[in-house]
Amino acid sequence: DAKTTQPPSMDCAEGRAANLPCNHSTISGNEYVYWYRQIHSQGPQYIIHGLKNNETNEMASLIITEDRKSSTLILPHATLRDTAVYYCIVSGASGGSYIPTFGRGTSLIVHP
């Protein structure tokens, strides 16, 4: 799996957009970008994933650069409950190509 680089920590004001970056310069053509988050003491939770195009769901938006070497997870209106560690993972989507390896992630603190 491609290695990812994320800032260790970020903070954001409640109600503002939180933009979490991830670098994955060695990503290969068939690898997806996945984002998970882990709220303290809970298991990681899937947020969103994408291959080439930008994606949006009820939780977040994912912006992938044209060269696919980096991406940004956007929480459009952060709340205190979004305080968590956010993990960016690059992996194939199926079969033996999918071995989800987690790095250290970004610790996001949303403050009032």
Next chain:
Amino acid sequence: DAGVIQSPRHEVTEMGQEVTLRCKPISGHDYLFWYRQTMMRGLELLIYFNNNVPIDDSGMPEDRFSAKMPNASFSTLKIQPSEPRDSAVYFCASRSLENTGELFFGEGSRLTVL
């Protein structure tokens, strides 16, 4: 579905004792993963199964650790004998080939070895 179910949620034991952690994956999921999380090492993949068969156990720290999946709805992670450095939160996760790769995690088993 109730999601991935792990037991026990908390376990406190003494060094040298055997520990067994249990996991029930989501019905229909054909991949099962065991992870360990510590402050020092983060979230580490220990072993994963496909259709009940262990595929990669290279993350298992040593012979004291073993994992089994006797059927599609049950897996165990056993530590014998346990040591204080095994203290961690152990997560089980599952996924299906029919979805696009997202993992579903259990709430974890917090192990403390005294």
